[in-house]
Amino acid sequence: MKRKKIFLIGILSIALLFSCNNDDNNSTNGSLTIEFDNVVSMSEDLTLNVDAFTNSSDETINISELKYIISNIVLIDENGGEFVYPKADSYRVVNELDNASRTITLNNIPYRNYTQVRFGLGVDPTQYPLDQLQNFIPQAEETDMLWAWAAGYKFIKFEGNYTPNGGTEAPFIYHVGSHGTNQDNYKVVTLNLPGTARVDAETTPFVHIMAMIPQVFDGTTTIDLSSADNVQVDPVNAPIISTNFSNIFMAHHVEN
Amino acid sequence: MSKIKLITYSLFIFSLLISCKDDDGDLEPVPFQTTPLEVTIPSNFPPMTYPISQNPPTEEGFELGRRLFYEGRLSSDNVISCGFCHIQQFAFTHNDHFVSHGADGAVGTRNAPPVQNMAFMNDFNVDGAAATLDMQPIIPITGSAEMNTSFTEIIAKLSDHPEYPTLFAKAFENGEINSENILRALSQFQVMMVSAESKYDKVLRGEGNVTLTAIENQGRDIYDNKCASCHSGVLLTDQSYRSNGLPVDPQYNDIGRERVTGLTSDRYKFKVSSLKNIEFTGPYMHDGRFWTLEDVLDHYSDGMVNEGGTLDPQFIQNDGSLGIPLTADDKTALIAFMRTLSDTDFIFDSRFSEF
Known part of the structure; x- marks a missing residue:
């Protein structure tokens, strides 16, 4: 009897000793990497400061700057279960000029097989007063994605020059964000993955997303630069551009 | 097993339980605690538009907000605070100035509006350029004719200050000097600024x-x-x-x-x-x-x-x-x-x- 009790207490003590371990290491969580690859076509990467492509309005486009805000990242598994990445950490500026910014590594992802990814383009108006998003302000400041005259973000900053067929080169500026409480240009993008992204102890899947930049002009609505080359708080063209932009993304492949 | 032995074992197990604590500091950590501020909506007022449950004012957050409101370090030249253009005796406006002055003598294009009953407003500034009270301070802080600075700069200045790290630690559980906590504190201060006694x-x-x-x-x-x-x-x-x-x-x-x-x-x-x-x-x-x-x-x-x-x-x-x-x-x-x-x-x- 005595021995049994001592034995039990001993086991209990050992169990307690082990329970002191930090829980971070024995997790069932892994990582996943998403690359945003801005391209001219399926076979051609986007190059800045050269004549990159010609749109359907016969305008040759030379892009000097391309940035956009990705937010509210959600991974959807094969059973439809959603893993919402912590909001405070999900706001990123993808900057074509900064290679590191185009690869987003998501950590602490539950081991599952993911088949879809969803993200926001811009900043969700229902979220941005609070909920830790304000820590995104310094990043937005450094990348010039914050409007100084208004308390809001530029969701898309897209600039360069264009040359109409037979015409002369002229600059274009697209700064698209929401217009106060008047116009919400935040978009949600959901992409089916062409293969399963398997997050487990051995695998950090890599999801390659292509952003087909010519579709910004030739998307849901065709927009020609000659009639709209300066879009900043433009009630007609800003919603067109944000809609077109939200449709340029496709998940090209997954590497496990 | 005797009672003494049982007690000894219990103490041993208890000590194991306690030993699970983080050993970051030698001192027992003081549990984080703030004192909630009572927010009373005057009986003749409409409901608040400010989402107060997401940022309930506390004495500590309000005090930090008040300090920040009058803090010149929120501007590039360390002179222009919010309170510089929003002067209490003029219902937080800039008396005697057509348009307001900013850092390094810059002159703006608009007259500073009063800061009162902000928790009841739908949007902010004379043109509605700020959709929420929490975001509003971004405009003056970063505006070149106003405070002409950036959040990166003011976070660095406040972090180097002898008192602000303590004030932030008192007001917010994570104690961080970051843009969210700066804006939360400013909102807590402004939400309390209710004018209803005319x-x-x-x-x-x-x-x-x-x-x-x-x-x-x-x-x-x-x-x-x-x-x-x-x-x-x-x-x-x-x-x-x-x-x-x-x-x-x-x-x-x-x-x-x-x-x-x-x-x-x-x-x-x-x-x-x-x-x-x-x-x-x-x-x-x-x-x-x-x-x-x-x-x-x-x-x-x-x-x-x-x-x-x-x-x-x-x-x-x-x-x-x-x-x-x-x-x-x-x-x-x-x-x-x-x-x-x-x-x-x-x-x-x-x-x-x-x-």
Whole structure:
């Protein structure tokens, strides 16, 4: 009897000793990497400061700057279960000029097989007063994605020059964000993955997303630069551009 | 097993349990605790628009917000605080300045609006450029003609300050000096800035036999008939954007609400200002062009133009004339009434003052 009790207490003590371990290491969580690859076509990467492509309005486009805000990242598994990445950490500026910014590594992802990814383009108006998003302000400041005259973000900053067929080169500026409480240009993008992204102890899947930049002009609505080359708080063209932009993304492949 | 042995084992197990604590410091960690501030909505006020449950004011957060409001380090030259242009005795406006001054002597294009009853507003600034109170400070902090700095810079300055790390640690559980906590603290301070103790407020609440004088009542009738369709309700504004027929000042050519919405139909429209504490908030209009309430009423009766064709239809009379017909007596009575909108309790409330 005595021995049994001592034995039990001993086991209990050992169990307690082990329970002191930090829980971070024995997790069932892994990582996943998403690359945003801005391209001219399926076979051609986007190059800045050269004549990159010609749109359907016969305008040759030379892009000097391309940035956009990705937010509210959600991974959807094969059973439809959603893993919402912590909001405070999900706001990123993808900057074509900064290679590191185009690869987003998501950590602490539950081991599952993911088949879809969803993200926001811009900043969700229902979220941005609070909920830790304000820590995104310094990043937005450094990348010039914050409007100084208004308390809001530029969701898309897209600039360069264009040359109409037979015409002369002229600059274009697209700064698209929401217009106060008047116009919400935040978009949600959901992409089916062409293969399963398997997050487990051995695998950090890599999801390659292509952003087909010519579709910004030739998307849901065709927009020609000659009639709209300066879009900043433009009630007609800003919603067109944000809609077109939200449709340029496709998940090209997954590497496990 | 004897009782003593049992106790010994229990103590041993207990010590194991306790040993699971983090060993970061030698001192026992003091549990984080703040003192909630009671927020009372005056009985004659509408519901708050501010999502207060997401940022409930505490004594510590309010005190940090007050310090930040009067902190010159929130500007590039360490001089221009929020309180520099929003002076309490003028209902937090910049008296004696048409338009406000910023860091390094920069001059803005607009007159600083009052900071009062912010928790009840739908959006902010004279053109609605800020959709929420939490985001509003971004405009003055980063504006080149205002505080001309960045959050990265002010976070660095506050982190190097001898007192702010402690103040942030007291106010917020994570204790971080970051943009979220800066804006939360500023909002907690501003949410408490409720002005509801004017004579007119007391009359509306039927408090303590407070009544208006004959001339004040005469002014109230004129206000009810000729002003209250826009300067409506207990907040004395319907918070809409309208053109009140100001000739455009070519020095600024301020297009007003159009800058936010991009709509030409919003050209020269500005938010209907609250008449609360109007006696103290001169100079008047978005660019501070009128020094006195008499000047303002003269504009309403005789000064309007319809540039851009966006003049509010209420100002266009049947005979095509513009403005609101007002006699000299009407104006005197109206100004007497407007003085009943002054809340000296608010102007002198030591909770909101710098020292």
